[in-house]
Amino acid sequence: MSRSMLAGVMLALMPISSFAADLIGDYAPAARQCTEISQSALTVDQDVATLTKEVVARMDEAIAVADDPRWIASTRPAFVWASETKVACGKAYGYLQSSWRDEDYIAKCDCFYAKMRHFMN
Template structure:
């Protein structure tokens, strides 16, 4: 009986230590994945109307991807990055609506959109 419990515990611990059988190994923490936020094409110094258009374009693209059954059922993390893009771009858009360009959310919007595109190809 004790032997079965030990074997069961070993199986449970070994299964929880590994990742799912995904073929893509780009699962670093989000902060490490966008370490080039300063290299974003969306910057605080740009015109608010231009930024608003770019942010809305990325957000609309992310919404379309997040609602596409092909990406929802995919083993690639495209859906996850589409969801992250929607949130970051939505927050950036909210700030832009009030006349404030938040550099962090603009950069995250740009970075997450680029990650989404990368996993789509």
């Protein structure tokens, strides 16, 4: 009898466990995704000096956020996006030093910076 009860309980619980990963069915990302380069406020058409200034400003702010214990300990993902911004802007800055405008890294720098700022507010 106890075996049949145990089998019945296990059978009853099996369908529930298959949906455990789908608890948040209507999840929508809090920050918009940057899917197109055209969404970036930084463009390769800008002169190198202006573009470099903007990239360095974003990188410096991201470094400050990534080093701030308040954001490191925060439950919001500002620290994660600050780290991503540092990398993307650092690579864009490296390319700009040789007068090469890498469209992808410039767009990523701007996109990740926007996400960082979104989660800081």
